[in-house]
Amino acid sequence: AKQNGRNQYAFYFEELKRDSKRQLFLEAELRKGIQAKDFNIYYQPKISLDTNEIVGVEALVRWQNDQIGVVSPGEFIPLAEDTGLIIPLSELIFEKVCLDILEWRTLGLNNLNVSINIASLHFQQDNFIERINEILMQYNCSPQQLELELTERTIMKDSESIITKLIKLKNMGFKISIDDFGTGYSSLSYLNRFPLNYLKIDRSFIQHITSLKDKQAIVESIILMSHRLQLKVIAEGVESKEQVKILKEMNCDIIQGYYYSKPVPSKGLMDFLELWEILKQEG
Numbered sequence: 215a216k217q218n219g220r221n222q223y224a225f226y227f228e229e230l231k232r233d234s235k236r237q238l239f240l241e242a243e244l245r246k247g248i249q250a251k252d253f254n255i256y257y258q259p260k261i262s263l264d265t266n267e268i269v270g271v272e273a274l275v276r277w278q279n280d281q282i283g284v285v286s287p288g289e290f291i292p293l294a295e296d297t298g299l300i301i302p303l304s305e306l307i308f309e310k311v312c313l314d315i316l317e318w319r320t321l322g323l324n325n326l327n328v329s330i331n332i333a334s335l336h337f338q339q340d341n342f343i344e345r346i347n348e349i350l351m352q353y354n355c356s357p358q359q360l361e362l363e364l365t366e367r368t369i370m371k372d373s374e375s376i377i378t379k380l381i382k383l384k385n386m387g388f389k390i391s392i393d394d395f396g397t398g399y400s401s402l403s404y405l406n407r408f409p410l411n412y413l414k415i416d417r418s419f420i421q422h423i424t425s426l427k428d429k430q431a432i433v434e435s436i437i438l439m440s441h442r443l444q445l446k447v448i449a450e451g452v453e454s455k456e457q458v459k460i461l462k463e464m465n466c467d468i469i470q471g472y473y474y475s476k477p478v479p480s481k482g483l484m485d486f487l488e489l490w491e492i493l494k495q496e497g
């Protein structure tokens with residue numbers, strides 16, 4: 215048993231070494247990648263259940279490393295947050311989104327709403343508003359076209375200064391969403407303290423909505439309460455027709471998920487938008 219314990223220990227130690235080696239490697243590569251602006255933005259459409267219109271897209275960052283291939287944002291975003299690299303990375307993401315918006319404009323697409331994920335540490339910066347304002351002005355982009363997605367965890371942290379910041383952003387024209395709703399600790403009644411426009415129900419609830427009655431009940435009451443608070447509800451991670459059907463019955467406003475489209479690069483998005491219009495006209 216003792217021998218076994220030692221091997222076990224050695225195994226974990228090796229694994230830990232491998233993990234921290236990867237972390238160090240990734241951190242160095244992230245740093246280089248940010249300097250080289252070596253990231254792409256993909257966009258995932260959001261569809262209104264009422265009108266069948268595409269009401270906007272969510273910007274999702276993508277990173278392809280020369281040596282290890284695609285690294286998921288689930289891995290490099292937390293690392294960027296731990297190392298502070300999230301600040302320059304987030305600013306780069308704003309820049310890239312603005313550039314895409316400019317390009318869409320040249321194609322005649324003037325008012326597609328884009329939501330951007332905001333990391334906690336980025337939002338907490340004292341100059342957060344000034345910095346993003348600078349980037350937007352530099353590219354002649356307007357806040358009216360942008361939506362900021364903040365997680366429950368981010369806005370629940372230190373509410374007074376956060377509320378002040380959110381009100382300022384809303385007055386500038388940004389829309390505000392609460393992301394991954396249901397995974398944090400906030401109660402719905404607490405939400406009316408924040409100037410929000412949208413509530414995004416986390417995929418973990420949507421995933422089992424057709425099979426588990428308790429998830430169904432939770433989603434239904436989130437939607438009811440949100441509407442009472444004048445919030446529009448977005449369901450994330452919708453993958454099947456059955457899920458769309460049940461969400462429609464529950465009066466959910468907007469659907470996002472693989473059922474309609476995976477996140478796609480800017481060019482692919484243009485194709486999707488065109489195809490969508492054609493399909494809509496055909497009914």
Ligand code: C2E
Binds near residue numbers: 287288330451453
């Ligand atoms: P999130 O903000 O909750 O984004 C939704 C995630 O769900 C995305 O993963 C998206 O590709 C995925 N997804 C969308 N529809 C479906 C579906 O029907 N089924 C399944 N299984 N997944 C679906 P992604 O792009 O890997 O991003 C993961 C997380 O990384 C995001 O979660 C967000 O927290 C973070 N992230 C991604 N891009 C950015 C960014 O530009 N900035 C910041 N700060 N965080 C980002």
Ligand code: CA
Binds near residue numbers: 272331363393
């Ligand atoms: Ca999001």
Ligand code: CA
Binds near residue numbers: 393394416
């Ligand atoms: Ca989410």
Ligand code: CA
Binds near residue numbers: 394
């Ligand atoms: Ca999520």
